[in-house]
Amino acid sequence: MDLFRLSISEVTHLLKTKEVSALDVMNAVFQRIDSVEDKVKAYVTLTREKALEMAVKAQKEINEGAPGKMLLGIPLAVKDNMCTKGVLTTCSSGMLSNFIPPYESTVTSSLAEHGYVLIGKTNMDEFAMGSSTENSGFHVTRNPWNLERIPGGSSGGSASAVAADECIAALGSDTGGSIRQPAALCGVVGMKPTYGRVSRYGLVAFASSLDQIGTLTKNVQDAAILMNVISGHDPYDSTSAPLTVPDLTGVLDKDIKGIKLGIPKEYFIEGIDKEIEAAVYAAIKNLEGLGATPVEVSLPHTEYAIAAYYILATSEASSNLARYDGVKYGLRAEGKDLMDMYLNTRARGFGSEVKRRIMLGTYTLSSGYYEAYYKKAQQVRTLIKQDFEDVFKHVDLLVTPTTPTAAFKIGEKTADPLQMYLSDIFTISVNLAGLPAISVPCGFTADNLPIGLQCIGKHFDEETIIKVAHAYEQSTDWHRRKPVL
Amino acid sequence: MKYEVVIGLEVHAQMLTDTKIFCGCSTKFGSEPNTQTCPVCIGMPGVLPVLNKKALQFAIKTGLATDCRISSFSRFARKNYFYPDLPKGYQISQYELPVCEHGCIGIIVDGNVKKIGITRIHMEEDAGKNIHEGAGTYSFVDLNRAGVPLMEIVSEPDIRSPQEAVEYMKKLRAILRYLGVCDGNMEQGSLRCDANISVRLINQTEFGTRTELKNINSFRFVEKALEYEIKRQIKVIESGGRIVQETRLWDPNRGITESMRGKEEAHDYRYFPEPDLVPIVVEKEWIDEIKASLPELPDIKRDRFVTEYGLPETDADLLVSEKPLADWYEEAVKLGGQPKSVANWIMGDLMRLLNADNKIIEDCSLKPNQLVDMLRLMDNGTISGKIAKSVFEEMYTTGKDPEGIVKEKGLVQISDSGEIEKAVDDVISKYLKEAERYRAGEEKLMGFFVGQVMKVTKGKANPQMVNELLKQKLSS
Numbered sequence: 001m002d003l004f005r006l007s008i009s010e011v012t013h014l015l016k017t018k019e020v021s022a023l024d025v026m027n028a029v030f031q032r033i034d035s036v037e038d039k040v041k042a043y044v045t046l047t048r049e050k051a052l053e054m055a056v057k058a059q060k061e062i063n064e065g066a067p068g069k070m071l072l073g074i075p076l077a078v079k080d081n082m083c084t085k086g087v088l089t090t091c092s093s094g095m096l097s098n099f100i101p102p103y104e105s106t107v108t109s110s111l112a113e114h115g116y117v118l119i120g121k122t123n124m125d126e127f128a129m130g131s132s133t134e135n136s137g138f139h140v141t142r143n144p145w146n147l148e149r150i151p152g153g154s155s156g157g158s159a160s161a162v163a164a165d166e167c168i169a170a171l172g173s174d175t176g177g178s179i180r181q182p183a184a185l186c187g188v189v190g191m192k193p194t195y196g197r198v199s200r201y202g203l204v205a206f207a208s209s210l211d212q213i214g215t216l217t218k219n220v221q222d223a224a225i226l227m228n229v230i231s232g233h234d235p236y237d238s239t240s241a242p243l244t245v246p247d248l249t250g251v252l253d254k255d256i257k258g259i260k261l262g263i264p265k266e267y268f269i270e271g272i273d274k275e276i277e278a279a280v281y282a283a284i285k286n287l288e289g290l291g292a293t294p295v296e297v298s299l300p301h302t303e304y305a306i307a308a309y310y311i312l313a314t315s316e317a318s319s320n321l322a323r324y325d326g327v328k329y330g331l332r333a334e335g336k337d338l339m340d341m342y343l344n345t346r347a348r349g350f351g352s353e354v355k356r357r358i359m360l361g362t363y364t365l366s367s368g369y370y371e372a373y374y375k376k377a378q379q380v381r382t383l384i385k386q387d388f389e390d391v392f393k394h395v396d397l398l399v400t401p402t403t404p405t406a407a408f409k410i411g412e413k414t415a416d417p418l419q420m421y422l423s424d425i426f427t428i429s430v431n432l433a434g435l436p437a438i439s440v441p442c443g444f445t446a447d448n449l450p451i452g453l454q455c456i457g458k459h460f461d462e463e464t465i466i467k468v469a470h471a472y473e474q475s476t477d478w479h480r481r482k483p484v485l
Numbered sequence: 486m487k488y489e490v491v492i493g494l495e496v497h498a499q500m501l502t503d504t505k506i507f508c509g510c511s512t513k514f515g516s517e518p519n520t521q522t523c524p525v526c527i528g529m530p531g532v533l534p535v536l537n538k539k540a541l542q543f544a545i546k547t548g549l550a551t552d553c554r555i556s557s558f559s560r561f562a563r564k565n566y567f568y569p570d571l572p573k574g575y576q577i578s579q580y581e582l583p584v585c586e587h588g589c590i591g592i593i594v595d596g597n598v599k600k601i602g603i604t605r606i607h608m609e610e611d612a613g614k615n616i617h618e619g620a621g622t623y624s625f626v627d628l629n630r631a632g633v634p635l636m637e638i639v640s641e642p643d644i645r646s647p648q649e650a651v652e653y654m655k656k657l658r659a660i661l662r663y664l665g666v667c668d669g670n671m672e673q674g675s676l677r678c679d680a681n682i683s684v685r686l687i688n689q690t691e692f693g694t695r696t697e698l699k700n701i702n703s704f705r706f707v708e709k710a711l712e713y714e715i716k717r718q719i720k721v722i723e724s725g726g727r728i729v730q731e732t733r734l735w736d737p738n739r740g741i742t743e744s745m746r747g748k749e750e751a752h753d754y755r756y757f758p759e760p761d762l763v764p765i766v767v768e769k770e771w772i773d774e775i776k777a778s779l780p781e782l783p784d785i786k787r788d789r790f791v792t793e794y795g796l797p798e799t800d801a802d803l804l805v806s807e808k809p810l811a812d813w814y815e816e817a818v819k820l821g822g823q824p825k826s827v828a829n830w831i832m833g834d835l836m837r838l839l840n841a842d843n844k845i846i847e848d849c850s851l852k853p854n855q856l857v858d859m860l861r862l863m864d865n866g867t868i869s870g871k872i873a874k875s876v877f878e879e880m881y882t883t884g885k886d887p888e889g890i891v892k893e894k895g896l897v898q899i900s901d902s903g904e905i906e907k908a909v910d911d912v913i914s915k916y917l918k919e920a921e922r923y924r925a926g927e928e929k930l931m932g933f934f935v936g937q938v939m940k941v942t943k944g945k946a947n948p949q950m951v952n953e954l955l956k957q958k959l960s961s
Contacts, residue, residue, distance in 0.1 A: 083531045096530065103524045105531060204530040208760035237533050238762050316760055319563050322574020323528045327626060342567060365565070365755035374757060 003028035004165045005482070008074050008222040011168055015062055015073050022059040022073030025168075026051055026117050029075040033119070033166045036485045041141050042151075042161035044080045045088050046120040051075065054117040061115055070229055072115035077167035079158050080121035081128055082213070083202040084108050087118070091204050092136040093126045095324045095331050095349030105202020106237065107171060107213050107230045114229050119167050122157030126351045127321065128178055128206040130154050131423045134414055135353045142410070143186060144483040145449055149407040152182030152423075158216045159186040164485060169217040169226060173203055175210045176309055177402075177427025180439035183216055184402035184452020187441045187481065189469070191215045191223040194460045195434030196241035198227075199234030205320040207313035208239075210431040219479050220440060220470040224248035227462065243460060251467040257291030259468060262395030266302035267426055273405045279443035279451040280401045283472060287399070290471050295395055299387040304380045305429040306421060311364050311377035312432075317354075318361030324349060356417065385433045392458045397465055400426050402439040402452030426454060436462045440469045441478035450478075488684045490715050491692055492644035493604075496657060498636045498667040499611065499675035500543045506610050506634035507534030507577065514673060518616070518627035526632035528572030533761050536561075540634035541584065541765065543666040544608050545775050547636060548585030550660050550782055551603050555772050559584045561608075561759035566752050569626050570613035578637075579607035580756040584765065590640075590660070591784055592652040593802065601653050602641030611635050636667070642681065642692065647711035651704050654678060655806070659783045663808045671703050678707055683728070684718045693718070694728040698742055700735045710735040714742050786811055794824035803832060809846045817853035822860055830856055834874065838881050850884035851877075859887040869948055872896050900947045902954070905938070908946065909954045912937045923959050931955065 003011070003025050014020045030048065037043060058073035066072060078084065081091045083101035090096045104112070111118075125135035133141045133156025141156045143149040144164040151160040155172030159182035162170050172179040174192035183190025192214040203213055215226040231245040263284065268277060284294050326332035326345030333344035350358070364373035391398065404425055413420040430437045435456055442453035453472065457465040473479055505512055508525035525532045548555050562580035588603035613631035617624045638657065644650050658676060661667040669676045678701050683693035696718070701710045713735075718728055733742040781789070783805045790801035790811075805811045810831070817827045839849060859876055862868045868876060868891055879890045891897055899905060912934060913920050923930045931952075938951045 081531075083529075089530070091530070099530065101524075101529065101531070103529065103532075200531075201533050202531045205761075236535060238535050239533075239760075315757060319565050319575050319755070319757070322565060322567065323530070323572060325567060325569070325574060327569045328527060328572060329529070338569065362755065365757055367753050367755070370755075370757070 002032075002165070004032040004168075006168065007218045008071070008169055008225050011074055012070075012072070022055040022062065022117065023052075025073060026055040026075050026119075029119055029167060032164075036144075036164050037166060039142060039147055039485060040144055040160050040164045040166065041139050042122055042157045042164065042166055043077070043120040044090055044092060044123050044136075044138060044157070047087055047118050050087065051117050051119055054112075058115045058117060066115065069113075069115045070225055071111060073117060074115075075117045075119045075168050076111060077119050077122050077158055077161045077170035078108060078111075079124055079155050079170070079172045081124060081173055081204040081206075082108055082171060083204070084118065084121065087121065089121065089204070090138075091127050092124045092138055093349065093351070093354070094137045096204075097137070097331065099330050101202075103202065106199035106234045107202065110230050111171075122155070122161055122170060124157055125154035125178075126354050127204070127317070128154040128173055128175055128211075129317070129353050129357055131177070131181060131420050132408075132410075132413065133157060133182070134410065135351055137351050140410060143407045143449075144485055145187060146407065146447070148409055149449070150185070150410050152185035152403075152407065154178040154182075155190075155216060156182045159183050159188055159190065162186070162188045162216045162218060163483060165482070169215065169222050171213060171226075171230070172216050173211055173213050174427075174431065175206050175212075175313060176431050177424040179214045179216060180402050180427050180437060180452065180454060181424060183439045184441075184454075185407040185450060187444075187450030187478070187483070189215075189217045189220055189223050189441070189473075189479065190439045190452075191217070191227060191466075192430070192437050193227060193231065193462055194241070194436040194457075195431075196239055197245075197436070197460065197462065198230050199232075199237040199240045201234055201236040205316075207316040208320060209316060210309075210313055212431070220438070220466060220473050221249065221252055223438065224252060224466050224470075227466075241460065246463055248462055248466050251463045252470045254467050255291060256287070256468050256471045259292040259397070259464070260395040261287060261292050261294045261468075262297040262391050262398040263294050264297050264299045264302070264391070264398055264400060266299050267400040271404055272401060273445075275445045276401050276403070276405065276451050280399070280453055283442040283453045284399055286475055287468065287472055290475060292468065294399075297391040297395060297398070299384075299391060299429065301380065301383045301387050302429055305384055305432060306425060308377040308380040308384070309428045309432060310360070310421060311373050312381065314357045314361035315365050315374050316361065318358045318365065321350075321354065321358055353417070381432045384429055388429075388433045388435060388456075397458070397468060398456040400454045400456065402426060402454040406445045406447070406449035406451060430456055435459060436465055438465050438469045440473050441481075442472070442476070443478060444481070487687055488715075488719055489687045489689075490645055490647075490711075491642045491683050491685065491695075492647075492650050492711065493642035493681045494640045494644065494650060494653060495679040495681070496638045496640075496654070497677040497679075498547075498638060498661055498669075500540055500634040500636060500666055501668060502537055502539045502543065502634055504537055504539075505632035506537050506540045506608065507632055510632065512633045514675075516629055518625065518629060521629040522631070526572070527628055528574075534577060534759075536762060536765070537634060540608055541767075542775060543634070543664070544584045544606060544636050545767065545772060546664050546779065547638070547661065547666055548588060548606050549772070549776050549779060550664055551585075551588035551590055551606070551638075553585035553588030553603055553606060555767060556582060556584055556586065557767050557769070558582065558764055559767075560764040561762045562756045563759050564609075565755040568612070569624065570615050570628070570631070572613065572628060572631055576610060576612065577759055577762070578609035581758075583607035584767075590653060590656050592649060592656050594649060594652070599649070601643045601649075604639040604641050606636055606638050609635050609637060647708045647715070650680065650711055651708050654704060654707055656783070659806055663780055663782055674702065677702060680707070680711060682711060682714050682718075684715060684722070694730050696728065696730065696742075697732045698735055699732060699745065700737075706735060706737055709737075709740060710742060713740060717742065780808070794818060794828075796824060796828055800828045800832065804828060807846065813846050813853055817856050820854050820857040822853070822857040826860060827856065830860075830877065834877050835881070838878070849881070851881045852884075855880050855886055862887055862891060866898055866900055866947065867891065868896055868898055869944070871944060871948075872898065896945060898947050899942055899945045900950060902950060905942070905946050905950050906954055908938050908941045909951065909958055912941065913958055920959060934959070
């Protein structure tokens, strides 16, 4: 039995029945990493020593029968933009290549409380800016299904680590599709909860009003388990919702009869890959067979989402990234005076996509342009939210493709940022509206590249999308297919 | 003068909260550099601010005390600029929707109340401090102050002279101190003032071009800097020049203002709503609760002192300038002190002694009941007014009770007519020539005789009796 292939619930079962130990599982995962990481390059940092410590501790707790701990001995990967105390946290940026946080993010504290084992920190587009993980300041991560292709981004490291079984599950972050898009392209489950459901404290900010932490898992059940652990109000994050968190595993096996699926016509447009369109329609048929009713709906402002997003996200980013000035931590490139030091540090520390976005955001916030860009984009954002509110009066969730195309080739779009930005066309509106959404595997292209189905829910209604995604997943075997490495 | 001066003040007041505005670090002044910091106020990657409710409460208090409208919905904004003492590269402040707006403060100008409008009061975080000494070619950054809560109180351009500006600052400081929201210490920088100033011809309706003065950190400098700047601006205009809109720094050593940066180089702060904090929604019930908890404010107290104790307005105004002083006064009056004489002793001897020692009323070991006891000793003739002055000083220095001092030093007034009569007789027989001259009409010699009797009795003789007896004896 290949322990590294298993899901959270499967590993938990084996650990509970003492068939294997937490160390066995951890060792199996590192052996897998040793055999495939050279090809995939999912990680920035592997935390072997810390993992050993955590596995030993977890096993002790298993032996003592620690109740209520949902991740005892589960090897997980964490995207490298979540602060882990004493463990390098780089955001895949030269700027933070030496940054060891003195504090722990709320999400990883929650994972630790439940006994997880940290395997390592995964690669990403620098500061989560990108859709292919090619913007990493360190190295390119490859799609386990085809090593010539990108894994998606910005959580490409987490998605490929899950797809390649280099961990049992992983955390990612999603600002415009950064969990769902790589999940779709790597054939795994990617869950972005409602904005405010999971604390952002300790998540290195890209665009504060859009960033949300979520999960990359081998199946929907694991997404529910992980979400149960990381969800909830955090006094350290004012934007986290003071709401009670439902047990998402409780809805897994509920049937979906009578559920109304909204199919937004704006998501089935020219430019969408025919194979993807066909796979998504087939999935909708499948859901219909399970008792759901599809309804065509319209989200009329969808076409403005990308423009609004790139104004708002870059505006916030230009401010969020101002703290990397060489004064306190991270890279400092000396200069003849203060201004020179600032310029050298930021010129050397940031990659070109990050610089591009800082410049865009600085421009859109500048006096004289603020009204035309930032303010207008906020108004568009309100209209997009309104679109969703309107359709959710009539349907329980929306079903769409996650991406317009399957994984593209490494280098294919790096010269054309606008083309790259369009790969998030189906995921971006969800962040602008702050809604929960999940991507589940729904087929493969003729080239054997995974395709994702996106389910979008109402605010704080993670239950419905988990329920529908799980019902769909259980009626197919896409999630059971594994890449050959 | 054919020019009118137009001044508006922007005052930064450090709030007296125990902890910083967005994290739990202490706000204590004067600790070792960077010992009162945490990931949040250092601006580590990934941290988030959480609003200190006390800071909001203090801002609302100040708004209510200055007749502002309290916004039920306000929000924070980011002010973006690079500086080493600003750890996040932006300051969390308020921009479009401040917590308080449209208030006013009354000052007394030529005996009449003049209202100076308050445009807005908003909350923000303080920056740290760059230290250039002892760091060689580098500078140090101390972030203890980064994140200390500030209020920025912006006045309308209603101020018309440097003296009015000082009156406004004094009144504002008194209000802040009454509320307990700021210690008002300008030297330590917990109360800072920037001034916008322009001049225009009298009767001209539009404003002249203004300059902004920074670094005016005492009442004296507020007056001096503004006076200098008015002269400078008038001189520029009179010589056919134009005022440049710019920021100027007050140099207290040279007593001049100097250009800091022009408008061309002015920062574009790229304000936008702070996405890490939710909008501030203030419930009416909470505002009412805060309103009910406000102390009696200086203006109201002053008016009450005038009506209740019959004090002249100037006395009352001085007594209410500091709440502890007003409390001290009122305690003494409540204990039976005659209101005007208590006021006189405070404004005269007590203030003189405190000022000489650079002390404030809170440090004073002399207590109100002791002053009242002393006044009683004067009233019942135990001590004279002259003796009282030395008893007062002794009480101030030692904190001893007046009875004790009088007894210990044998200062009880001599009112025994026999004893005084003997002294008078002795003096007259000693100065026979002078007595002759007095009798011949040289009446001003009376003072000489009184002085001699007092000298013999060591100042303890009842002056009234000495006078009467001398008159009687000399004219006989």
